[in-house]
Amino acid sequence: MVNSMSAHARKKAKKTLEQEIIVQDGKVFMLPDETLLYIFKYLNISELIIAGSICKTWRRIAYDDELWKRIDLTYRLLTVRQLMKFLKRFDRLITTDLRIKGLPQGFSKRKVASLCQCSKNLCDQIQISYTNLKHLYMFNFDFRDSQNRAQHISCLSKNLESIHLIQCEMPMISIQGNIDFLMVNNSMNFCLSHLQVLSFENSSCITSLSVSYLPKLCPNLIELNLSKCYRIVRGPAFSNMIMSYERTLRKLHLRQTNIDDDTIHCICRKLKRLIFIDIRECKNVTIMIVPNLHTLNQLQTLLAEKQLLTVYNKMNNVSR
Numbered sequence: 001m002v003n004s005m006s007a008h009a010r011k012k013a014k015k016t017l018e019q020e021i022i023v024q025d026g027k028v029f030m031l032p033d034e035t036l037l038y039i040f041k042y043l044n045i046s047e048l049i050i051a052g053s054i055c056k057t058w059r060r061i062a063y064d065d066e067l068w069k070r071i072d073l074t075y076r077l078l079t080v081r082q083l084m085k086f087l088k089r090f091d092r093l094i095t096t097d098l099r100i101k102g103l104p105q106g107f108s109k110r111k112v113a114s115l116c117q118c119s120k121n122l123c124d125q126i127q128i129s130y131t132n133l134k135h136l137y138m139f140n141f142d143f144r145d146s147q148n149r150a151q152h153i154s155c156l157s158k159n160l161e162s163i164h165l166i167q168c169e170m171p172m173i174s175i176q177g178n179i180d181f182l183m184v185n186n187s188m189n190f191c192l193s194h195l196q197v198l199s200f201e202n203s204s205c206i207t208s209l210s211v212s213y214l215p216k217l218c219p220n221l222i223e224l225n226l227s228k229c230y231r232i233v234r235g236p237a238f239s240n241m242i243m244s245y246e247r248t249l250r251k252l253h254l255r256q257t258n259i260d261d262d263t264i265h266c267i268c269r270k271l272k273r274l275i276f277i278d279i280r281e282c283k284n285v286t287i288m289i290v291p292n293l294h295t296l297n298q299l300q301t302l303l304a305e306k307q308l309l310t311v312y313n314k315m316n317n318v319s320r
């Protein structure tokens with residue numbers, strides 16, 4: 001095999017081997033594997049891949065299962081094509097947590113034209129590459145592209161325990177008038193029965209009508225985040241949805257929504273298991289609702305406006 005190599009190839013191979021020997025004689029290569037593994041935990045995925053290309057020892061440690069349980073790519077914006085390339089190359093059975101952020105189309109320093117289009121191919125590839133995935137975080141994606149048909153939450157895995165679609169756009173029947181991202185028809189064999197945490201934080205498309213489908217879609221929610229979803233308003237659609245989770249829901253985020261005292265009254269009457277609620281910057285919520293909040297005996301954390309919080313704390317002190 002050596003004789004078949006050209007003189008130039010043999011010279012290059014010898015030089016590479018000498019460089020690797022010299023590099024591996026450095027003090028950093030005398031560190032035990034446990035120490036290197038601890039250091040590598042502070043690297044992002046790109047840095048980890050680069051570290052793995054240094055030498056065989058570093059490659060073995062850089063691709064240790066412990067470092068690939070969580071894959072966080074949110075430190076940079078990626079196109080769907082770049083994401084697909086990464087997912088195909090670095091598929092892992094061990095990965096349970098994936099976090100990705102889309103590069104907006106027409107992106108420049110001066111202008112953001114539109115969110116990154118989430119294709120069905122991307123959703124399918126996530127399921128293929130990470131079959132044991134439990135927690136999915138997607139930032140800045142648009143699911144409204146009819147050509148690729150990633151228009152329904154069924155494009156995601158049934159086995160997920162938490163879904164975080166943050167600052168995303170989804171088709172809503174009350175806005176587009178033809179399809180709803182969360183609607184579940186009787187003919188659909190789809191249910192997120194393992195889902196415990198659902199977040200639509202800062203996704204302005206989410207409406208009270210849309211979330212009314214949640215009890216049928218994901219009946220076992222423990223935490224629901226609708227912060228900065230300004231289309232969440234008072235009304236029976238939202239109240240009935242919330243009250244249906246009286247046996248499971250423990251954490252509720254409603255910051256900057258358009259709920260009011262009546263909505264809080266419904267929450268306090270039914271959701272006695274709440275340990276956390278965020279109602280900051282809800283302009284229609286007043287201090288008149290404090291006595292109702294006080295009936296939540298298991299409540300550990302209340303995030304609210306300063307005046308409301310002051311009255312609530314005073315009432316707590318008096319009761320003690």
